[in-house]
Structures are given as structure tokens and as C-alpha cells.
Amino acid sequence: MMHALHRSLLLHLLMYLGPYALGSEIINGRKVPENLMLYMASVQSNGGHVCGGFLINEHFVVTAAHCERLNPTSVVLGTHNLQKVDNNTMRYRVKTCKFPSYVNVGKGDDIMLLKLSRKARLGKKVQPIPLPNTEITVKDQSKCRVAGWGLTRTGGKVVDGLEEVVVPIVNLEDCKKKWGHIRGNLPANVICAGGYGTDKGFCQGDSGGPLVCSGKAVGVVSFNMRKNCDYPNVPNVYTNISKYLPWIKKILKQNNC
Template identity: 35%
Template sequence: MIQFCIIFLFQLFCLTGATESGIVGGKTAKPHSRPYMVSLQVQGHHRCGGILIRNDFVLTSAHCKTEQDLTVVLGAHNIKKQEKSQQRIPVEKYHQHPKYKGQFLYDIMLLKLKTNATLNKYVKTVGLPKKNGKIPANIKCYAAGWGQTGPNKPGSDVLKEVMVKLQFDQECSHKWQNYFSSDQMMCVHSDKRKEGICQGDSGGPLLCRKMPQGISAYTKASGCDDTKYPHVFMKINFFSQWIKNVMQG
């Protein structure tokens, strides 16, 4: 019975925590300093983050797809304002990974835009890591997004960013057990108390050495600022060939 309860609690944390994740603590990003950042919106409300990897493709989390159509918002800093720098483009096609089953594995998606983004100083694409590239543990990375600033707090109007450190896979395996895959996922933690990702901005990037290495996946739902639980990102280079195939196809 004890073992069952532990498994059930981890399932509860993951299933609710994987819906959306954003930034706790950290600081406000310099306006338009991350021109590849994307706000995915439903009827004008922010749902998830993402990154522009080609002028017609956005990379995000598979669980960000809803029954309602998503709108890709580019060139934004304050998503509550109608900034002249913003571009709003409908999604033409949703490419969820074919092995994604609505849980944690293969939680990645490509969005084909209906029209090409206009690239300028506010809107730029970002490169992706090499297929077999490795990032060592304890390296400093940054997560960014418009998500909640803490449990039961509203999302941020302006883009925020926070510094985190890549952890050894064993830390996430110990806490998240079978829900963590070292092949597909990255484990991160903040040096400071109560900083990291939270509900409100899944699909946002983890940037290490100025390169997006991960896509925000899940954290503990009942306390995203609980320092005992590391945050989890999907490992972009694991999906490099699939991404390439979809964009070529």
C-alpha cells in the first residue's frame, strides 16, 4: 500500500504539473533580448511558450495542443499590450511527436505556421544543438517564459528569465522515478530557493551556452517552488532527426 501511494502521488504531481510551466523568481528579461521566444495563445490568453526555429516552424511541448486553435505570437515582451513589434500568425498544422501518448515521453511538437514570420530585430530564429552534443552537469543555463511567478499566482505580463543549473540525471530519477527518462529529458535545479519553472509556460526553452538545449516539460504541481523537486525539460538533441524530417517533409 505504501508503494502504491508513493507512485500515485508522483503520478498526481506529474500529470497536473506537466500541463504548463513558467518562471518563479528570476528577473524581467531585457525587452526583445530573446527574439526567438514565442507566446502560444488561445483567444488572446497565453497558454505555452515556444521557440522559432525557422521562419515557418515553432518548437514547443506536445501537451500544449488544445481543442481550440493556437495563435503564435512573435516579437513580444509584454503580452498584455498590442506592441508594434508583435506578429500574430495562425497555426497551419500541428506535428505532435507520433509516439506521444498524452503523458511524459516524447512530449514535443512542431507547429507549421500558416504564413512565414517576418524576420527583423524583434523576431529571429534560433539554432538547435547537434544530435549527439552533450552538456555537462552543473553548467549554468537559463529558462524563460511568461508563466506564473509562483503557486496560485498569475502569469507574468512581461518575459521573465531565471538561471538554473543542469543536474545529474540521478537526481531526477530519484525524485520522479519512472516518469523521468535520461535519454529524452534533462534535469535542472536553481542554486537559489524558490526559483525555476512553474505552471503557465510549458514549451519554453532551456538555454545553455546561448543554445536551446531543452523544452520545458513538467514540475511539481502542488508546489513548483519546492526545492526538493528538480524541474524537467525535454532534451532537444534527442529529437534532432525527427525535427529535421518534419521540416523537410
């Protein structure tokens, strides 16, 4: 049932997106050990996984703004296996806090906070991930990680276990040139990593997961081209979190949006 719901929601999102593909469905990755990436969140709609996300404090999860179209109703924390969810302790209802100027993926600002209905229970299975303290530029070719639940290849199957992959940061100007042949200008405030030039990255469906570099979440999975997931013809695109720190800090201080 969960797989059927997941596939239905992914198809709905793809029909809306047209040329874009969304998600942190991990291509050529590996299973994440249960004691690592304790910040990962499964963003769900009526009990079915629709997007990735990551915990940044006891009250908020970060995900992609385009995930709002899938009507996220809760997040699951504390498990890498979505077949093993204790609804009483792992599931948290959420309020969406989309970045105010977000319109669509192509125009950027693809970031959203989810306010948890109660404080996250931190411990051996749940821990937040730090964000950059100030605006940063990640060095080209830096090795970073991206993780998520979802398809493992074009037309593949939905997985229940969290997977991760190491991806290199792509020079932003090179990324703009590659994308320029397809859609014109990239939106502002993005980071490119993986995809073009590698056989690793993400594919369509379950966005919002973190791009993690040196132990900090620096990007939010946003989009790629949907027609080629196994060997993407352009780099994968992430929202640059450091560009949104003032907005994030304001919401965290208010503890509301």
C-alpha cells in the same frame, strides 16, 4: 479578459494532469530586456496565452506536445509584453505537428512543432534560436536559462511581461533518484535543470518554452510537481531536443508534417 482566459485554461490543464505541473512560469526570475530572447513565442488559443514556445526558423515554432490539448490556434512573435500585440504583424495562425509517438507527459516525447501560416518576419524584434547540430549531453551544473510568461509563484498572478531565470543542469541519475520516490521511472530523452536544491525554476501552466545553454535551445519545458512551485521538491524536467533532431530536420526539410 486575457488573464481570466489564461487562468481558466491553466485550471483545465491542471485538472487533466493530476500530479504533474506544466509550464515555464518563472519562479524568482527577472524581466527580459526587449532586445534579448527574440526567439520567444507566445502560443495562444483564441487570443489567450496558453504555452510558451520558440522560433527555430521562418516557418516553425517548437513547443511541448501536451500543449495540443489546449487547442493552440496561433503564436505571437516580436513582443515580450502580451498587452502589446499587433495582430496584423505579430500573430501567426498555426498547424500542429506533434511527435508521432507522444501519448502523455508521463511517457515522454513531449515535443511539438507548430507550422506558421506564413513566413515569420525576421528583424530587430524576431530572430530564431539555433538547435544543437548533433546529439549532445549538457554538463552537470552548467548554467542555462529558461523563460516564459505566467505565474511567478505558487498561487501567484499571471504576468504579461516575459521573465527569465538562470538554472543549473542537474545530473540525470540524481534526478531519476529524486523522481523515483514519487512516480517511478522518468521518461526517456529528458534533461533536468533547476527546481530541487534551488529557489528558481518553472511551475505549472505554460509549458513549451526553451532551456537555453550556450546560446542554443537544448530542452523544452515539460513538467514538475504541481504542489510545490516556489521551492520544488524534485528537479524540473525538460524534453531533450537533441534526441529528436532527425524528426525535426525531416519536417523542416519537407516544410510540412
